[in-house]
Amino acid sequence: MGVPLIQQYRVGSYILGRKLRGVRRYPLVLMLEPLFRCNLACAGCGKIDYPEHVLNRRLSVDECLGAVDECGAPVVSIPGGEPLLHPEIDQVVAGIVARKKFVYLCTNALLLHKKLDLFRPSPYLTFSIHLDGLREEHDEAVCQEGVFDRAVEAIRLVRERGFRVTINCTLFNNADAAQVAEFMDFARDLGVEGVTVSPGFNYERAPAQGVFLKRQRSKQLFRDLFALGRGRKWRFNQSSLFLDFLAGNQSYQCTPWGNPTRNVFGWQKPCYLLVGEGYASSFRELMEDTDWDRFGLGRNEKCDQCQVHCGFEPTAVDDTFARPLTALRAFLLGPRTEGPFAPDLAEVGAQEPPEPPEPPAVDGVDRVPGEAEARRPAAV
Numbered sequence: 561m562g563v564p565l566i567q568q569y570r571v572g573s574y575i576l577g578r579k580l581r582g583v584r585r586y587p588l589v590l591m592l593e594p595l596f597r598c599n600l601a602c603a604g605c606g607k608i609d610y611p612e613h614v615l616n617r618r619l620s621v622d623e624c625l626g627a628v629d630e631c632g633a634p635v636v637s638i639p640g641g642e643p644l645l646h647p648e649i650d651q652v653v654a655g656i657v658a659r660k661k662f663v664y665l666c667t668n669a670l671l672l673h674k675k676l677d678l679f680r681p682s683p684y685l686t687f688s689i690h691l692d693g694l695r696e697e698h699d700e701a702v703c704q705e706g707v708f709d710r711a712v713e714a715i716r717l718v719r720e721r722g723f724r725v726t727i728n729c730t731l732f733n734n735a736d737a738a739q740v741a742e743f744m745d746f747a748r749d750l751g752v753e754g755v756t757v758s759p760g761f762n763y764e765r766a767p768a769q770g771v772f773l774k775r776q777r778s779k780q781l782f783r784d785l786f787a788l789g790r791g792r793k794w795r796f797n798q799s800s801l802f803l804d805f806l807a808g809n810q811s812y813q814c815t816p817w818g819n820p821t822r823n824v825f826g827w828q829k830p831c832y833l834l835v836g837e838g839y840a841s842s843f844r845e846l847m848e849d850t851d852w853d854r855f856g857l858g859r860n861e862k863c864d865q866c867q868v869h870c871g872f873e874p875t876a877v878d879d880t881f882a883r884p885l886t887a888l889r890a891f892l893l894g895p896r897t898e899g900p901f902a903p904d905l906a907e908v909g910a911q912e913p914p915e916p917p918e919p920p921a922v923d924g925v926d927r928v929p930g931e932a933e934a935r936r937p938a939a940v
Contacts, residue, residue: 563754563797564724566683567635567662574634575881585817585847587633588874591832593823594619594652598642600668602702608641617824621648625655627822630843637664637688637819639832644671650678657684664688666728668707669714676721686724688756689715693729693743701732715750726797727755733773737784744785744794754797757806758869761833775865779808779901787897798869800890802876806867807895810876811902813856814866818874820846830855832870834862857905864906 571588578586597615598608608615619627628636636656643649644667656663666688679685692701695708718725727747731740747755759773773781786807796803805812816831826839827846834855840846856863866872880887 564683570662571634571877575877579881585852587631587820587843588818588877589635589637589870590628590631590633591819591821591870592619592624592627592636592638592652593640593821593832594624594638594643594646594649595824596641597645598640598668599645599670600642600702600704600707603700614824618646619822619824621651621655624652624822625659627843628656628659628661631820631822633661633820635662635664637666639666642668642671644675649675653679653685657682660684662686664726666690668702669711670707672714672718676718679723681722681724683724686726686753687718688726688728689718689752691727691729691743691747692731693735693739694746697734697739697743700734701730712750715752719751725752727752729755729757730760731757731773731778731781732760733777735773735781737781737788740781740785741788741792744789745792748792748794752795754795756797756869759806759867761866761868772865773867775867775904775906778867779806782806782895783808783897786895790894798873799876799880799887800894801879801887802869802873804890804895805872805876807897808901808904809896810879811905812872812875812879813905814863814871815874815878816852816855816871817847817850818877819870833866833868858907 575586575588595615595618596608596610598605601608638649638652643665646652649665653663653665662684664686667690669687669689672687672689689711690702691708691711692698698708698711699705715725715727727750729743729747744755759778761772782803786803801810804810814831819832820843821828821832822843826841827843828835828839829837829846830850830852837855840849854860857866858864
């Protein structure tokens with residue numbers, strides 16, 4: 561595992577405290593999206609498909625830190641858009657670090673050389689740098705040549721400066737297990753803390769709709785990948801049971817409230833991935849008024865191809881507490897790469913898994929209040 565022990569301990573203590581108090585629904589990671597504007601236009605992302613006046617909007621420092629306090633999650637992920645385009649992103653990060661929350665600043669790294677002096681190394685700050693494969697695959701995914709080389713150069717610089725660094729890798733339907741294995745070797749040799757890997761979500765407004773992995777193809781891809789990875793000392797920034805889920809060995813429902821989203825429109829219902837379901841004005845309203853049972857595998861067709869970590873990692877973490885021996889086995893032996901797949905809730909309906917966690921949901925967001933022309937589905 562690539563997650564440091566101090567972070568595992570703090571997050572584990574947080575979860576255990578909620579369970580001892582009988583709290584059923586609690587956030588694990590706040591997805592803090594301070595802007596939508598980006599300096600890339602990736603084929604699998606519809607995030608910048610907003611009118612100009614929406615792209616010009618920003619959450620203020622006070623709004624960002626207020627969301628952190630309101631939510632209370634121990635981890636804060638700052639995606640976008642490109643967060644380094646926010647003129648006060650250093651103040652946002654400093655405020656989160658001062659609260660002793662673990663913050664992952666997600667970036668394509670194109671601005672890191674220019675912006676790095678604004679930040680200070682901390683065990684609470686990680687740069688999560690976007691790489692969707694080696695040079696050819698990544699530059700194709702982001703629709704711009706030369707981005708891979710600049711990102712790798714930035715990774716080396718950030719590590720030299722003493723910062724924590726992870727890689728965020730999204731896989732699409734052109735992914736080949738042998739090529740992904742080569743990329744994982746490359747990431748290992750770069751010395752990053754770990755890789756967060758996930759199939760891309762089929763955003764409705766992404767420019768290229770044919771790029772997304774279907775669930776069955778995705779499961780086999782990950783089985784092939786993990787089989788190739790035996791003994792190669794790859795480090796993932798994810799739980800062992802989530803990786804086992806990716807390989808089709810766990811019948812998980814997603815947990816949408818595990819990674820709640822705050823963006824320029826408010827608190828996005830019900831999760832980071834879907835647009836069109838509305839916004840709440842407060843975190844409490846999001847948790848209490850969202851009809852969670854409307855979303856998830858077998859419940860909503862928009863959810864049925866999803867295997868994204870922001871929905872299923874919270875389920876896997878909860879299952880780790882429910883079945884620690886199963887989690888230990890997955891950690892020691894790695895995901896199972898042969899034998900039958902576990903029942904898929906997208907196919908058998910929205911029923912509970914036979915043993916583990918309570919079933920959640922995946923989905924997403926609506927329109928800008930008072931700005932009907934800005935309505936459109938989200939992306940990452």
